[in-house]
Structure formats: C-alpha cells, structure tokens
Amino acid sequence: MPASSPPPRAYSILFACPTGLSRSQVFVDFSASYDRMPHPDPRLEESISQIWDQRLHENPSLYNGLKFRFGGYLVHTTDEDLGNDSNVCIHLGLTDYRTFVGTNLSPLWEKFLISDENDSICGQHTASPLGNGAVVESxxxxxxxxxxxxxxxxxxxxxxxxxxxxxPQEIGISCHIRDEDTRNSSCLNDKVSEEMFDGITREVVEEIGVPAGSLTYPTFIGISRRLLNVRPTAFFHVKCHMESEDIRRFYSNAQDGYESTQLFAFSQDELRNVASKMPGCHQGGHALYELMVKEQKIL
Structure with a gap:
C-alpha cells in the first residue's frame, strides 16, 4: 500500500525570526488605513450583528472589546538571515471582538475573503485582530x-x-484620533509597540498566575496565521525563573484561571506530540519555536 500523505498544514507562517527580536527591533504603524473595509454585500454586513447576537445568547459571558487589527508588516534587514540588525514594522488598525466573531469566526467567513495573493487585500473585509501567544519555558x-x-x-x-x-484600552486608545503632528503619531506608535510586549507578559501572568518578576522580557519570534478563519497571532518566547512544579501551585490562583481547565508542563518531545491538537495558529507558534530552537543549536 502506498504511504499515506501527511495531513495538510493548519497554518501558514507570515513572518519568522528564529533569532528573536527585542522590543527595540519591533516597530508599529498604527493607522486607520489598516482598519477593516466593509464588504460591499449588505447581507454579509448584516450577518455580523446577527451572528454576534446569536453567540451572545448562547454565551452571555462574551465581551465586545476593542482589538488591534493586523494589516500586514514590513521587514527591514541588512542580513539575509534576519540577524541583530533586523527590525520589523507591524501595521495595525482597530477592530473589535464582535466584528471578529461576525467575520473570521462566522460560518460565512470565506465569503468575506477576496481572491488575491496579497494577504492584506485578501482579508480586507475581515476583522482579523492580532492575537498573541507565548512559548513559556520553565x-x-x-x-x-x-x-x-x-x-x-x-x-x-x-x-x-x-x-x-x-x-488598545490599556494604553488609552478608544478610537483613531486624526493628528497631523508626526511627533504625536510616533509617540503613539511606540506605545502600541510597547503594549505588544507588555500585553503578552500580562496574559502569561493572568492565565498562569506567576509573578511578572519571574519572567524574562519577551522576545518576538514571528507571526503565524490559522488557515481556518484566517486568524493571525504574534508569538513570543519567554523564560520563567521558576520550576514547573512551583508554577503549578501559582496556577491554582491565576486571575484568568477560568479560561482554562489544566496546566501542562511538557518536554520538547512531548510538546511535538500534542502540537497537532492545537488550533492552527498555535501549531504555527510551535513551528516558530522549533525554528528558534534549531537556530540556537546552530549558534
């Protein structure tokens, strides 16, 4: 019998930096030009509210908060291997969770897409908030x-x-403000970039329960996108100075512990065995981590 072909990937890697980028190497262009464009079909637009209302009825705990919308990126580097002289500029607009549920997570999500090789054009009618994820090593x-x-x-x-x-609301953003002063715009871009790093630290602290002081400053390792629902996520590598058994004790009192039912501490081999059970964007996060580990072995 012919060997069975491996299952298709559930993700794509939009940007990978195996050596990792520090806060000083990650820039943001925050602009209304990266906001979602309404779909020309009014029925599709109306479906956003209908689907949100239905999901809210099924799960009243859902909350419609503002999110940063992923609008693409530009890489600047003097090194083909994305060395220390590299930096990336991430393009971000504004969206909200309601529109995410009504576009990316909609049963009709593919109808919101445009057939185009340019990712930004292909998904211009979707909310596509930029999620974040942390590969945390104990x-x-x-x-x-x-x-x-x-x-x-x-x-x-x-x-x-x-x-x-x-x-966005962590740094006082509730809407776009038109400001011709480039100094103010640059300052806001810096605040958004800083929130990308502070935000992932906050998520780790709230979901796992460890003190922020036990964590190293995050290193940005890339962006993956789940093919299902075209869901983008930025991934970071973080080290915790505590051992896994001590971390488990903190997890029992985690602020956002209700979002999960169990904490696992996997070896790299064990993680490879369970990665296929992750959502596609997190499978991509694991792939980005593997690229980082491979790069460290070479160095």
Missing amino acids: ADGKILVLQRSYNVGEFPGHYVFPGGHSE
Missing part, C-alpha cells in the same frame, strides 16, 4: 501549555499556549 526546561475551558469563544477544550490579545 527553569527546568519544560514548556507551559494550557487546556482551554469549554466556556471560551474559540476552540474550547484545545491545548494552547498562554495568550490572548494586546489591548
């Missing part, structure tokens, strides 16, 4: 993975890395 070399609660909006019961979203 002091004894284990990788921390959560099993999601069955009450969450996306992939209930699945294995995931800690994460969620950076929050």
